[in-house]
Amino acid sequence: xxxxxxxxxxxxxxxxxxxxxxxxxxxxxxxxxxxxxxxxxxxxxxxxxxxxxxxxxxxxxxxxxxxxxxxxxxxxxxxxxxxxxxxxxxxxxxxxxxxxxxxxxxxxxxxxxxxxxxxxxxxxxxxxxxxxxxxxxxxxxxxxxxxxxxxxxxxxxxxxxxxxxxxxxxxxxxxxxxxxxxxxxxxxxxxxxxxxxxxxxxxxxxxxxxxxxxxxxxxxxxxxxxxxxxxxxxxxxxxxxxxxxxxxxxxxxxxxxxxxxxxxxxxxxxxxxxxxxxxxxxxxxxxxxxxxxxxxxxxxxxxxxxxxxxxxxxxxxxxxxxxxxxxxxxxxxxxxxxxxxxxxxxxxxxxxxxxxxxxxxxxxxxxxxxxxxxxxxxxxxxxxxxxxxxxxxxxxxxxxxxxxxxxxxxxxxxxxxxxxxxxxxxxxxxxxxxxxxxxxxxxxxxxxxxxxxxxxxxxxxxxxxxxxxxxxx
RNA sequence: GGCGAGUUGGCGGAGUGGUUACGCAGCGGAUUGCAAAUCCGUGUACAGGAGUUCGAUUCUCCUACUCGCCUCCA
Numbered sequence: 001x002x003x004x005x006x007x008x009x010x011x012x013x014x015x016x017x018x019x020x021x022x023x024x025x026x027x028x029x030x031x032x033x034x035x036x037x038x039x040x041x042x043x044x045x046x047x048x049x050x051x052x053x054x055x056x057x058x059x060x061x062x063x064x065x066x067x068x069x070x071x072x073x074x075x076x077x078x079x080x081x082x083x084x085x086x087x088x089x090x091x092x093x094x095x096x097x098x099x100x101x102x103x104x105x106x107x108x109x110x111x112x113x114x115x116x117x118x119x120x121x122x123x124x125x126x127x128x129x130x131x132x133x134x135x136x137x138x139x140x141x142x143x144x145x146x147x148x149x150x151x152x153x154x155x156x157x158x159x160x161x162x163x164x165x166x167x168x169x170x171x172x173x174x175x176x177x178x179x180x181x182x183x184x185x186x187x188x189x190x191x192x193x194x195x196x197x198x199x200x201x202x203x204x205x206x207x208x209x210x211x212x213x214x215x216x217x218x219x220x221x222x223x224x225x226x227x228x229x230x231x232x233x234x235x236x237x238x239x240x241x242x243x244x245x246x247x248x249x250x251x252x253x254x255x256x257x258x259x260x261x262x263x264x265x266x267x268x269x270x271x272x273x274x275x276x277x278x279x280x281x282x283x284x285x286x287x288x289x290x291x292x293x294x295x296x297x298x299x300x301x302x303x304x305x306x307x308x309x310x311x312x313x314x315x316x317x318x319x320x321x322x323x324x325x326x327x328x329x330x331x332x333x334x335x336x337x338x339x340x341x342x343x344x345x346x347x348x349x350x351x352x353x354x355x356x357x358x359x360x361x362x363x364x365x366x367x368x369x370x371x372x373x374x375x376x377x378x379x380x381x382x383x384x385x386x387x388x389x390x391x392x393x394x395x396x397x398x399x400x401x402x403x404x405x406x407x408x409x410x411x412x413x414x415x416x417x418x419x420x421x422x423x424x425x426x427x428x429x430x431x432x433x434x435x436x437x438x439x440x441x442x443x444x445x446x447x448x449x450x451x452x453x454x455x456x457x458x459x460x461x462x463x464x465x466x467x468x469x470x471x472x473x
Numbered sequence: 474g475g476c477g478a479g480u481u482g483g484c485g486g487a488g489u490g491g492u493u494a495c496g497c498a499g500c501g502g503a504u505u506g507c508a509a510a511u512c513c514g515u516g517u518a519c520a521g522g523a524g525u526u527c528g529a530u531u532c533u534c535c536u537a538c539u540c541g542c543c544u545c546c547a
Contacts, residue, residue: 033545263540
């Protein structure tokens, strides 16, 4: 049996991964709040934990892994968005959920086994809150229910914080009904025009953190193996999840391995709207970003996986271009091959070993690249890691000169024929002036000109401008 | 202020107590009418200081710098 090692935030060490039950390895990853398109940073944990999911499925078997990722569909940001836009909340959440699935699918991410929505688990949340109150870990005050952090001795252990220190440096406004400034909301009252559910504390809605505790308990049990998310969630979200879950179910361990991915940057800076470097996954896919070209989902995936998940990931146009070239190279080598049957294929040891070592995806990509001399192996392994999908390959095959990643808005075959004819004539006359003139024009238009004994190819590059070809017709 | 991460060659980015990362760019060659693409070959490195050690880029400590979180955020 292969040994997977994972860096556990809880212990700050790289540990051998041993599941509670090898027949049912359980992983929970915090999903999106559905109020808008997922931005690029939202996509990183999705891709990272998709790789872990694939690895676990390989090691323990596809039927022996349960991966849960939630949708937060009740939240003040959603309420605000509804008020601003005048749209129904359900309309917003349903639309955004669908967008999310489409966008993440484009990145080659498999869908989790379960994708629970917070609003479907309100009764379970209420039950858990009641248990916390009964156990002396929470109290009701002015329509709110708050978790009492002092009732949980190890509160702050995950992120390495002490309650007293946090109070000293806290920037939060302290609500008068809080016994301790660090107490956090489990349930809060709703105005008549806000979404709400009846509860023992009046009509209201859950606080942000309780949903993950309630849903992971329902779907994975009081103890499960892996809990993942971005490291910005470590505090307070994950800390609060631990407090809630461990106090409500003291016999359970909650999550045993905590994995956190580092944040994403853009051209060396934090992605933010004020810096003008903020974009969604859809922006990239549609070419609506500073790079200006349509970035295929697999290119985004490649860029993500070329940096280790625990290091800051810097998105740059240059990286995207390099990733695109590499994938085009792989595509060129494998386009005429058929993927091996599922039963007859085993991921290469080099790739598995790389991933076993705390998801060294960069090294796994290097291992893939080393398979260029064995295209069948490259194809199978690339597909196993979420590249060279059927859709991508179909697109490649449809494009005339074999380039998948650039949308072909014009038919270049006439130009190719014309250049080929001119070249043929020049070969005999030894006068290459006309050929050179044509070639220069094509290059100027952003085309790559490939002439060989096999013939002539015109390949659109990122700056291809079809209008520059008009004078040639 | 508290907590945490990082600093590797022109760039990106792995890894290791003593031996080649890899990719891109560069350079040389093959190929080409010339190119492009492709193929072959090739150079440059481990922030600074102290310590442990036969030996450290790799371990320990200190310094500097960068970054993230602590407020909605993945």
